[in-house]
Amino acid sequence: MTMTQTLTRPTDAFTLDAAIAKYGAAKVLRAALFALITRGPKPRALDADALSDYLRADIGLGPAEPPPEPWSFLR
Numbered sequence: 001m002t003m004t005q006t007l008t009r010p011t012d013a014f015t016l017d018a019a020i021a022k023y024g025a026a027k028v029l030r031a032a033l034f035a036l037i038t039r040g041p042k043p044r045a046l047d048a049d050a051l052s053d054y055l056r057a058d059i060g061l062g063p064a065e066p067p068p069e070p071w072s073f074l075r
Contacts, residue, residue, distance in 0.1 A: 019028050048056065053063045 016028070048061060049064060051059075051061075051064075056062065056064060
């Protein structure tokens, strides 16, 4: 005995055919080309130099600047 389950989906209002029927082919094509051509915002460069030493230690990095020499405090 086999059981076949069929799933029915309600009509999706956000299909390409529905968009063309609502707005027209020219507007949909123009919007699609504009979305392909334009770029999103440029991601910010990751810069670990701006982090404090506490945050650098949390992610496994050493301190940003080398510690001062021990005899520099004696001068």
